Each structure stands twice: as C-alpha cells, then as structure tokens.
Amino acid sequence: MESCWKMEWSQMASSKHSATMCDVCKANKAVVHVTQITEVMIKTSHFCKDCAANKGITQPEKSIKASLYDFLNEIGEESSRSPISTQHACSFCNMKVKEFQRTGRLGCSQCYTDFYTYLKKVLKRIHGSSLHVGKVYLPPDPSAHQLAKRLEFLRSGMSRAVKKEEFEKAALIRDEITKMQLADEIGG
Numbered sequence: 678m679e680s681c682w683k684m685e686w687s688q689m690a691s692s693k694h695s696a697t698m699c700d701v702c703k704a705n706k707a708v709v710h711v712t713q714i715t716e717v718m719i720k721t722s723h724f725c726k727d728c729a730a731n732k733g734i735t736q737p738e739k740s741i742k743a744s745l746y747d748f749l750n751e752i753g754e755e756s757s758r759s760p761i762s763t764q765h766a767c768s769f770c771n772m773k774v775k776e777f778q779r780t781g782r783l784g785c786s787q788c789y790t791d792f793y794t795y796l797k798k799v800l801k802r803i804h805g806s807s808l809h810v811g812k813v814y815l816p817p818d819p820s821a822h823q824l825a826k827r828l829e830f831l832r833s834g835m836s837r838a839v840k841k842e843e844f845e846k847a848a849l850i851r852d853e854i855t856k857m858q859l860a861d862e863i864g865g
Contacts, residue, residue, distance in 0.1 A: 699725035701728040701732075702728055705725035705728075706725060707725055708725060709723070709725075767788045769788075769791075770785040770788065772785070772788055777792070828858070831853055832854065835851055
C-alpha cells in the first residue's frame with residue numbers, strides 16, 4: 678500500500694492549525710503538522726518543536742513548504758499571463774484554476790485536460806519542459822531466460838552422469854556448459 682506524506686511548519690502553514698496542541702506532550706502548541714495519506718485513511722499528527730525533534734523531524738534550511746509556497750506563487754504569476762481565467766472551471770469536478778493556485782492540487786483527472794494550456798505553461802516555466810522524459814524500461818530478453826533454462830538442464834544432466842559414474846559423459850556436458858557461458862559473456 679502506497680502512502681503520501683505532507684509536512685507543514687506553522688510559521689509557513691495556514692491558520693487552520695493555529696490553536697492545535699501537541700499530540701505527544703499535550704502541553705505545548707503544535708508547530709509541525711504531518712499528514713499521512715493512504716488508500717484507506719488520512720491521518721494527521723501534530724507535534725510541538727521539542728517532540729518533533731525527539732521524533733527526528735527537523736526543519737530543513739529551505740523547507741518543503743517554502744518550495745511549495747514558491748511554486749504556488751509562480752502558478753499565481755503565470756495565471757496573470759495565461760489566457761485561462763482564474764474562474765475557469767473543470768467540466769467534471771467544477772474545480773476552478775484559482776483553487777488549484779491556492780492548494781497546488783488538481784481536483785480530478787479531467788482537470789489535466791481542461792487546464793492543459795495553463796498547466797503546460799506552468800510546467801515549462803518551472804521544470805524547463807512540459808514533457809516527461811523518464812526512464813524507458815525494456816522487456817526482459819527472452820534468449821537470456823532460454824539460456825538459463827538450458828544451463829540448468831545441462832547441470833542436472835551432468836550431476837546425473839556423475840552419480841552414474843559416467844565421467845566421460847559428464848566431462849562432455851561440462852565442456853558444453855563452459856562453451857555456452859563463454860559465448861554468453863562474449864555476446865552479452
């Protein structure tokens with residue numbers, strides 16, 4: 678099961694967590710809010726500075742929240758130059774561009790299509806490209822599988838020949854195995 682984590686520090690976070698107390702000590706005001714999202718549930722934990730440090734949660738030099746804040750600001754700047762109005766809404770979930778600018782999240786898969794021209798410009802500006810060019814995984818080589826099966830068959834035949842004390846036959850099989858392994862090393 679995959680899960681997604683989100684961490685906010687109160688200095689940069691919205692006021693929705695302003696009066697929350699620490700879940701651990703229950704005495705201090707929470708300044709770190711960690712949200713775990715899984716397929717089954719959403720769990721939010723709140724920690725004061727000391728309890729967060731005890732759990733190994735430290736505020737990085739440039740926090741993730743600051744990066745997200747910068748990203749959302751860039752989205753807002755892009756919208757002023759974009760032909761799509763901030764009131765433009767998704768045809769399926771009715772989410773508006775303005776809401777995306779505020780949260781950084783799209784409402785549904787249709788949002789990608791409806792906000793395509795807007796998103797393309799934002800992604801190009803932030804990442805330098807609007808296309809994803811990740812790794813391309815090749816399917817496994819079927820000949821490698823066949824070679825492994827053939828070697829396994831020959832090894833078991835060699836073992837049987839040795840048990841029957843047919844040493845000449847075992848030596849021939851051993852030589853065949855060696856030839857196949859050398860050919861694989863040279864060719865592969």
